[in-house]
Amino acid sequence: MFKTKLLIGTVLLAASLGTMAAEWQALPGKAPEPADNPTTPAKVELGKMLYHDTRLSANGVLSCNSCHNVMNGGEDNRSGSIGVKDQRGGRSAPTVWNSAFNSVQFWDGRAPSLEAQAKGPVTNPIEMGMKSWDDVVARLKAMPGYQAAFTAAFGPDSISADNAAKAIAAYERTLITPNSPYDKYVGGDKSALTEQQARGMQTFADVGCVSCHSGPAFNGPTLPEGTGFYQKFPANDNGALEAMYNFSADLGRQAETKNAADAHLFKVPTLRNIALTAPYFHNGKVQNLEDAVKIMAKLQLNKDLTAEQSADIVAFLNGLTGEFPKIEMPRLPAYANKAFPAE
Amino acid sequence: MFKTKLLIGTVLLAASLGTMAAEWQALPGKAPEPADNPTTPAKVELGKMLYHDTRLSANGVLSCNSCHNVMNGGEDNRSGSIGVKDQRGGRSAPTVWNSAFNSVQFWDGRAPSLEAQAKGPVTNPIEMGMKSWDDVVARLKAMPGYQAAFTAAFGPDSISADNAAKAIAAYERTLITPNSPYDKYVGGDKSALTEQQARGMQTFADVGCVSCHSGPAFNGPTLPEGTGFYQKFPANDNGALEAMYNFSADLGRQAETKNAADAHLFKVPTLRNIALTAPYFHNGKVQNLEDAVKIMAKLQLNKDLTAEQSADIVAFLNGLTGEFPKIEMPRLPAYANKAFPAE
Numbered sequence: 001m002f003k004t005k006l007l008i009g010t011v012l013l014a015a016s017l018g019t020m021a022a023e024w025q026a027l028p029g030k031a032p033e034p035a036d037n038p039t040t041p042a043k044v045e046l047g048k049m050l051y052h053d054t055r056l057s058a059n060g061v062l063s064c065n066s067c068h069n070v071m072n073g074g075e076d077n078r079s080g081s082i083g084v085k086d087q088r089g090g091r092s093a094p095t096v097w098n099s100a101f102n103s104v105q106f107w108d109g110r111a112p113s114l115e116a117q118a119k120g121p122v123t124n125p126i127e128m129g130m131k132s133w134d135d136v137v138a139r140l141k142a143m144p145g146y147q148a149a150f151t152a153a154f155g156p157d158s159i160s161a162d163n164a165a166k167a168i169a170a171y172e173r174t175l176i177t178p179n180s181p182y183d184k185y186v187g188g189d190k191s192a193l194t195e196q197q198a199r200g201m202q203t204f205a206d207v208g209c210v211s212c213h214s215g216p217a218f219n220g221p222t223l224p225e226g227t228g229f230y231q232k233f234p235a236n237d238n239g240a241l242e243a244m245y246n247f248s249a250d251l252g253r254q255a256e257t258k259n260a261a262d263a264h265l266f267k268v269p270t271l272r273n274i275a276l277t278a279p280y281f282h283n284g285k286v287q288n289l290e291d292a293v294k295i296m297a298k299l300q301l302n303k304d305l306t307a308e309q310s311a312d313i314v315a316f317l318n319g320l321t322g323e324f325p326k327i328e329m330p331r332l333p334a335y336a337n338k339a340f341p342a343e
Numbered sequence: 344m345f346k347t348k349l350l351i352g353t354v355l356l357a358a359s360l361g362t363m364a365a366e367w368q369a370l371p372g373k374a375p376e377p378a379d380n381p382t383t384p385a386k387v388e389l390g391k392m393l394y395h396d397t398r399l400s401a402n403g404v405l406s407c408n409s410c411h412n413v414m415n416g417g418e419d420n421r422s423g424s425i426g427v428k429d430q431r432g433g434r435s436a437p438t439v440w441n442s443a444f445n446s447v448q449f450w451d452g453r454a455p456s457l458e459a460q461a462k463g464p465v466t467n468p469i470e471m472g473m474k475s476w477d478d479v480v481a482r483l484k485a486m487p488g489y490q491a492a493f494t495a496a497f498g499p500d501s502i503s504a505d506n507a508a509k510a511i512a513a514y515e516r517t518l519i520t521p522n523s524p525y526d527k528y529v530g531g532d533k534s535a536l537t538e539q540q541a542r543g544m545q546t547f548a549d550v551g552c553v554s555c556h557s558g559p560a561f562n563g564p565t566l567p568e569g570t571g572f573y574q575k576f577p578a579n580d581n582g583a584l585e586a587m588y589n590f591s592a593d594l595g596r597q598a599e600t601k602n603a604a605d606a607h608l609f610k611v612p613t614l615r616n617i618a619l620t621a622p623y624f625h626n627g628k629v630q631n632l633e634d635a636v637k638i639m640a641k642l643q644l645n646k647d648l649t650a651e652q653s654a655d656i657v658a659f660l661n662g663l664t665g666e667f668p669k670i671e672m673p674r675l676p677a678y679a680n681k682a683f684p685a686e
């Protein structure tokens with residue numbers, strides 16, 4: 001199963017190398033939805049409440065938004081996220097913006113859908129630290145406001161881990177950022193990118209970035225949900241860069257599958273809003289975008305970019321910052337006249 | 344100076360005891376503004392950004408909103424707030440909703456205005472833990488988006504602690520909740536309160552709550568900003584309650600003024616939205632509203648309420664939950680292509 005996925009990725013990569021440059025795609029205005037969880041306003045509203053509610057974490061300090069802040073780039077701009085009790089995680093939080101366009105979730109793609117992903121962090125001991133989803137469900141059931149919001153989204157008596165995850169995923173599917181300068185340019189407005197940005201776009205294609213970062217989200221070809229597009233990182237050995245950034249310490253997909261063929265395979269991440277999501281890479285060790293671009297060229301394509309080339313590509317990548325939808329803060333339900341139980 | 348304030352409080356208390364019951368006041372639709380900081384849309388927008396920006400705390404995890412969550416009751420529903428590095432504070436966070444109607448800030452009234460208050464938590468080592476406001480200003484200056492927002496609010500090159508505090512205070516002055524059932528009732532809509540709530544309102548006046556919790560915000564008479572309305576708490580000794588709740592451990596205003604006459608003086612807090620702000624009192628030791636009401640009657644008025652009386656008062660207090668304005672999430676500026684400096 002995992003092998004098949006890898007093969008799909010590899011085949012597509014080979015096929016795409018020559019043709020991709022012509023296939024610039026704008027970001028759709030709507031994210032794909034799975035058949036068993038159509039997006040509805042009531043689900044989105046509930047999902048927004050859950051996503052922003054710190055009471056889904058053990059000590060009530062962290063919400064999803066703590067590590068994936070939708071008020072800016074959709075992550076926390078850290079190398080390792082800070083979980084409950086100030087614990088540090090080993091991977092950098094990816095942006096939640098446009099995660100709806102990922103065919104798999106996490107750096108190693110171990111979650112096949114947003115729904116599957118959403119159940120993880122809540123009970124992860126170094127993230128939100130709840131002992132179990134039963135405990136989360138008990139907390140939610142104690143709040144009449146959540147009873148009502150679940151009823152509106154899923155019918156009466158529907159508070160459950162599965163429905164919470166469905167609602168969060170529905171909210172995430174609204175977190176998309178179309179209409180970047182790049183999208184306008186591709187749509188025909190040739191003034192939307194500066195001259196340097198347009199040049200950078202061409203360079204991005206010419207040097208081969210687009211062989212991996214293709215498709216509307218620059219995270220590879222559009223694949224069915226659950227099917228990942230993985231690549232080896234670093235693809236080329238480089239002692240100096242390894243000494244500086246330690247990229248190979250993380251086994252990537254192999255840590256999940258225990259399959260040697262999966263060593264250092266990572267999902268190709270989106271480049272949308274990349275200017276807002278420093279630091280870069282799975283371990284967040286690279287502080288700025290220009291370094292990240294040079295490192296990619298060296299490690300993935302074995303190329304040394306000129307100063308002009310890397311500056312142009314950075315300028316282009318800045319043109320991938322989209323329009324962020326206005327989001328009204330949710331009203332979060334109260335325990336009826338009672339304090340938060342986790343003291 | 345502090346003595347004068349105390350006297351003002353005491354005089355007004357005596358004067359008000361007989362007449363207050365007739366003076367039910369609705370919450371104004373607009374909060375008072377100091378002459379040197381008129382509220383403008385640009386200040387409010389900037390203040391909202393700062394209020395919700397976790398990068399105003401040392402480790403980038405906490406914002407004002409962490410302890411004063413405007414998505415619910417405006418506080419954190421804890422006895423002691425959780426600051427940076429999981430440190431616990433000794434007092435419970437009061438609600439930020441309608442704090443614009445407090446003539447002084449903090450349980451002991453030690454800040455004379457919202458502007459003065461707003462500078463405190465950022466550099467408080469157990470709250471947001473920044474070493475200095477200079478460090479905060481340096482962080483803000485590194486973000487072009489903040490340069491622009493300060494310019495819009497205060498003119499060019501205006502990033503400073505004072506202006507940050509002014510902007511936060513301007514935002515807080517928009518955090519008001521008029522049109523509660525009580526306000527509608529007082530405005531003439533006699534169906535806005537239930538029969539029990541209307542009875543509770545009368546009981547609230549008759550037993551004497553209103554001698555302290557008077558005025559539109561139920562936090563005492565309307566006084567000039569900087570002039571506090573303080574009361575002794577507990578006003579009457581009670582060994583059993585003291586053993587349970589330890590209210591006397593906190594010296595209140597005396598800890599600030601070092602004046603023995605200020606021992607155990609606390610600002611009379613607002614009762615607006617009180618159903619959403621459990622636990623209760625300066626140390627947050629009381630978990631539910633009914634207990635809080637009985638304790639107040641016993642300790643402040645030396646009265647034992649009947650079960651009916653306390654239930655009626657609780658019902659009335661539930662009628663003080665107002666209408667919460669819709670708030671759009673701010674867009675928070677990014678460091679240009681760079682990671683958050685506090686790693």
Ligand code: HEC
Nearest residue numbers: 063064067081082083091092093094099105106107121127
């Ligand atoms: C303490 C920090 C933290 C919290 C809280 C947190 N996350 Fe994450 N999130 C991460 C990290 C770190 C990763 C990457 C982990 C990995 O790839 O192994 C991640 C990955 C993800 C991804 C995958 C994105 C991608 O491109 O692969 C999504 C979606 C996501 N989180 C959503 C959520 C939701 C929804 C919540 C709340 C229910 C949440 N996160 C809570 C840190 C956090």
Ligand code: HEC
Nearest residue numbers: 208209212231233266267268280281282292293296297300
């Ligand atoms: C052979 C595949 C491949 C090629 C070619 C490639 N990338 Fe990547 N890119 C990846 C993978 C896989 C990652 C994730 C690596 C990791 O952090 O584990 C990545 C990560 C990135 C990141 C960091 C994303 C983040 O959120 O941290 C940037 C920026 C980036 N690539 C830009 C480029 C540019 C620019 C080029 C061309 C110069 C390029 N890539 C070429 C596969 C590739």
Ligand code: HEC
Nearest residue numbers: 406407410424425426434435436437442448449450464470
């Ligand atoms: C770690 C928790 C925490 C953080 C962060 C925090 N506060 Fe507070 N806040 C408190 C506590 C606790 C008190 C009461 C302290 C006291 O009275 O001695 C308080 C008091 C206040 C008051 C006085 C309200 C009243 O009725 O007296 C206001 C207003 C306020 N905070 C606003 C803010 C703003 C603005 C920020 C951010 C700049 C902020 N707080 C950050 C915990 C916090």
Ligand code: HEC
Nearest residue numbers: 551552555574576609610611623624625635636639640643
């Ligand atoms: C003599 C003055 C006085 C009287 C009379 C009084 N209160 Fe209070 N009230 C206070 C003070 C002072 C506090 C803050 C005490 C503290 O926590 O330090 C307070 C706190 C409260 C609180 C908790 C507020 C919070 O946010 O935690 C409630 C609820 C309350 N009062 C309700 C009542 C009711 C109901 C009555 C009548 C039965 C009443 N009060 C009578 C002075 C008074």
Ligand SMILES: [Ca+2]
Nearest residue numbers: 277278279280
């Ligand atoms: Ca990042």
Ligand SMILES: [Ca+2]
Nearest residue numbers: 620621622623
């Ligand atoms: Ca409280």
